[in-house]
Amino acid sequence: MTHEAGWAHAPGALRGPAWLREPGDANALVPQLWSRTAHKADGDLVVGGVAVADLVAEHNTPAYVLDEADFRARARAFRDAFADYQVFYAGKAFLCTAVARWVDEEGLSLDVCSAGELTVAQRAGFPMARVGYHGNNKTHPELRRAVALGVGRIIVDSPVEIERLAAITAELGATARVMVRVTAGVEAHTHEYIATAHEDQKFGFSITNGAALEAVRAVHAAPGLELLGLHSHIGSQIFDSSGFEVAARRVLALHAQVSAELGVTMPEMDLGGGFGIAYTTQDDPSDPAQLATEMTKIVEHECRGLGIEAPRLSIEPGRAIVGPSTCTVYTVGTVKPVALDGGAVRTYVSVDGGMSDNIRTALYDADYSCTLASRASDAPPVLARVVGKHCEAGDIVVRDEFLPGDVRPGDLLAVPGTGAYCRSMASNYNHALRPPVIAVRDGVARVVVRRETEDDLFATDVGGF
Structure with missing residues (x-):
């Protein structure tokens, strides 16, 4: 008792x-x-x-x-296993100018989610075309700076942000490459605060209630916004690939719907990642090659069922490189x-x-x-x-x-x-x-x-x- x-x-x-x-x-x-x-x-x-x-x-x-050698080896392992993907290192996990340079030298892209993280990337000389900008409340000055620097992708997270970005691109006479973050209604098997694809939380547009499709339409209609694709992230410290299977099915279904209804074939899709690491002996993470095999099979299976070509895929290993x-x-x-x-x-x-x-x-x-x-x-x-x-x-x-x-x-x-x-x-x-x-x-x-x-x-x- x-x-x-x-x-x-x-x-x-x-x-x-x-x-x-x-x-x-x-x-x-x-x-x-x-x-x-x-x-x-x-x-x-x-x-x-x-x-x-x-x-x-x-x-x-x-x-x-x-351990620099370990960091670089893990970065290369994800780069090589996901050779047909764009692999984004999570700046929020840990970022300094030296690490940003290592990420660049190992051929990975970089996720940032604040003006400070973007500044680190800039000072490290990281190629802006390989930077993705996340965040649920990106301010007008932050977005303006990202557009001016030529950030490779901005992951929009709310209708207000789409409006801000459209106004900024019109002001600057520029084009912003945009992904729409969607929530797939998946309950990741992780802590509540790091599960990010269920409906009742702050990130993204819901696929279930139609908000995601409306966001895609808004981005497509804005002259200065280039619609790259959909972005999904189910959480962090994830070991179970079943969550990715359900998320991929729902996100790819929306991808196909956009193509059918708007006549737009979005070239890219980001499946997130947030792969887990071993903190104690109770943890049993998958290696990058296994993850790549499983996730690629999931996407190929769903695309065959929908009768569509697979978009270019991105992943975000999260803590799995530096952790x-x-x-x-x-x-x-x-x-x-x-x-x-x-x-x-x-x-x-x-x-x-x-x-x-x-x-x-x-x-x-x-x-x-x-x-x-x-x-x-x-x-x-x-x-x-x-x-x-x-x-x-x-x-x-x-x-x-x-x-x-x-x-x-x-x-x-x-x-x-x-x-x-x-x-x-x-x-x-x-x-x-x-x-x-x-x-x-x-x-x-x-x-x-x-x-x-x-x-x-x-x-x-x-x-x-």
Whole structure:
């Protein structure tokens, strides 16, 4: 019977979630959770040929460690598997000028969804023709700038936005290439906040109620707008291809309807993506080749049934490129055993970061793993909870993990799978300083995003003295 205060308070129940198994060796890495170059050498974590302890000696903690070779390999894997598609890297997952250049060099396109992300792309010299601009509330100045820069596609999300864009193109004497974002009524098997194709949410035009067709008509009728096609995105951290099958069927049916009713053959279609990664051993993501095979078969089958030619397809892998390429390194500050009902003990391991550098555990109830990164240990594993230093009970970094029983202050812990939505969603909560991003490759480390300083915090504080 479940205890009213939670499963951990039930007598003898402190065993962790069902999927978490006590390891035979608490020092070992689970390979599928880490970037390709990550390994242990005498207990020390090494990434990109650089010992994490050496990085910390120079750059302190917390710090994001980005494996450049792994990032590039994952980008190429999607590019090659989806060779007939246009593959868009998700800038919102993590973006800086160095990463934008890597994305360009590996032949991918780039999604942005804010003026700031567009600025990063511009400063990196990213080809604007390979940029897609998302967002449910793009302002007039933002749209005007996108058109002036020659952004390759603007994904419109509301009738107001279509009107704004039509007015801007008329003013500038320019043409904007437009995709219409549609909601296919698909309930993705993911967290509510990252499921984006069901009807009751802020993105896109509904296919079911006819809003999507009306939006297509409006774009087609506007002289300065070039109708590229339809855009569908069912969510993020997706493992089940069945959702894509239903979405593709409904979006392609609308594609065929537009051709029949308006006499317009839209040349492109974006099926989204949002492919999942392995944060813990309970996750089993598909590889790019498998995803490409499955999604291509789905589209070909539906097009045959509709008697139409397949449009040129795009996908958006989302976190699947940068997510596994990065780990976050922390220093342990305190270790506190807490006695619970029934004689159980929870070991709380506090680190020098937390929800300011990884909000996903608190925001999405996300699960993570971690490892002792600075030494080997012969101590038996204990079930631990890794928590941050912020003044919030919900400031949890890793909810459940087995760590060596002698984990102690001064140890380094590393959390894999933190490349996506950690630095990009980081905050200055409690006036914390956001950590640096350190790229490592072939034994060389370089800072691509520096650590914030107190001067950075006070640069916007104009109260004076």
